Amino acid sequence: MNIKQKVRNLIGKENLEFIGHSKNYLSATFFLKALGFISVPIYTRLLTPDEYGILAVFASAIAIVKVFMGLNMRGGIKRYYFEKTDDFDQALGSNLSFIFVFDIILFSVLYLLRNEIASFFAISGELFFYASLISMLYVPFNIYLSYLQGIKNSKKYSVITIIKQVLILITSIIIMINLDKNVYMGKIYAQLLFAGILFFYAYYEMIKISVFSLKKRYIKYTLAFGIPLIPHALSGFILSHFDRIIINQLTGSLNTGLYSFAYNVGMIMNVVVMASIKAWQPIFYEEFAENNLNKINRMAYNYSKYIYLAAIGLILFSEELVMILADESYYSALNLVPIIVLGYVSVFLYTLFFQYASYRKRTGLISLNTFIAGFVNIGLNYWLIPIFGYVAAAYTTFVSYILLFVLHYSNARFVLKEDVISLRKLIPNFILTIIIGIGYMNLNNIIQSYWVLLILKICIVLICVYYFLFKE
Known part of the structure; x- marks a missing residue:
């Protein structure tokens, strides 16, 4: 018995699965945190303190809006997957159809109220519009990530999240260097660009495993799970x-x-x-x-x-x-x-x-x-x-x-x-x-x-x- 096999036997079969998936998530998360550390000195050299602060508030606005845009459907859909029924494709399709319509309506309301809501964050109505749009575009992508987590495809989950953040950072820097004023918009444009790309990518992947409809029982299941978690x-x-x-x-x-x-x-x-x-x-x-x-x-x-x-x-x-x-x-x-x-x-x-x-x-x-x-x-x-x-x-x-x-x-x-x-x-x-x-x-x-x-x-x-x- 070689050393590798001895180590595997020592750890145990039950623990190996946990460690394997944890390793993938851990590697991705550590990489993203390291990328965050690397980006700080870059952004602070390209942006004034005021511009850096605007981006921080912009990020907070996205974080809050996406809670309401997503309705935590990602959690409900993942939970339905664990039911191990043979109609997950219908449940996924129904919920994707519903959240698409819901987000269009909510986005329209937020657009009409953008100036009033933006005053709470002390940013412009234009920036709040971008924050709302990015939040909406990321909803199907987040649902897709939850699906990958549910099927234990931790490797794909990790690769996608890493590629996303690397490309946003590189694109942000390129755009910022070429802006003469409002340089902070470079990161916002990059986020918007990749939110749009990932929106279509997520739907492309999930269309393969979905049957689209608007069946009430599937939507009710997911909302009953997700809304109380807001x-x-x-x-x-x-x-x-x-x-x-x-x-x-x-x-x-x-x-x-x-x-x-x-x-x-x-x-x-x-x-x-x-x-x-x-x-x-x-x-x-x-x-x-x-x-x-x-x-x-x-x-x-x-x-x-x-x-x-x-x-x-x-x-x-x-x-x-x-x-x-x-x-x-x-x-x-x-x-x-x-x-x-x-x-x-x-x-x-x-x-x-x-x-x-x-x-x-x-x-x-x-x-x-x-x-x-x-x-x-x-x-x-x-x-x-x-x-x-x-x-x-x-x-x-x-x-x-x-x-x-x-x-x-x-x-x-x-x-x-x-x-x-x-x-x-x-x-x-x-x-x-x-x-x-x-x-x-x-x-x-x-x-x-x-x-x-x-x-x-x-x-x-x-x-x-x-x-x-x-x-x-």
Whole structure:
């Protein structure tokens, strides 16, 4: 038996599928994040600060409008695929027909109200028109991506998303260089161009697997799943972005910059978590449909060990990452990174239990939980930031994600009365990860020698690798 086969046997067949799909999603997401880092110095050299700010607001407008344009039909269609019926082609065709008509009507309304809505974002009516158009064009493409995720074609999903972002960046730069004024429009034109191309590409691909009609039962199924998740999407926006708005309101742009930088470092953990979630959902649906509860329990525990290990590695070597990504003026944000990373570990845990309500199509409960956590986060930030400063925001977000974990677990266990994944093994390792994170924050302040600390961190990582991956 060769070494490769021994490693495959050690990991196990159940874990290999998860790791394989996670690898594809993870590679794509890491590449896109790296592309984002590369684009920052490019855009800041081509744009004035005002123009850079306009693009940031423009991106926020797209993010909000697309929630309403899509009606989260992508989630409902993917959920119908997991029903394993023989009429998915009719369901897909009916929903594509409906969302096309709906988006044309909504886009027309937004166009008529573009100036009034644009004033809320403090951008021109023309820019809001472009934001609405791009949001509408991306709807079928996002549905197609969800379909690829559902059929476990993670490789194609990853390749398409990478090519899209690379071409948008290259095209944006070319157009910007050739503009004499309003240079920021270069990126907007590039986004519009590829949104249009991907609109037609998605329909071309989905026409092959669709039977187009307007059957009410298929549309009702998808809307019943998707619409209750709209508050969830908006509340998720609050959880992930509103803290920066509050910091800016209460303490100023300097602290907002430090906090945002710490989050950009901690976001590496989010990349790992999101890739894992994309791989886990179809696996969970298949096993849950077959009532393989023991297998789900075992697999969730095994997968969680990879998440904990990644979190510990990122926490312990966050100082090195900060040193690579920024100069000394950002080092004061270093101690926020472990808390931010732990927050994203909590996101992984709550999504394990989130899936039960998703499978049962009880999406209203999902939105309610996110809504509660989002507004608890706002209240804690307004209360604690004036007392403890901007660092409080990292802790309030961590607490909010822990609250989401508790809410989703309680929902699955006590409201839906499911035989849920056992916490007996999940929680002790989570507590161990928290202890290591807090311990590192204290060690970093106590041990002055960098090399002594580095050796200690390497030893801790090696021990954790043995504990999580090799110890039975």
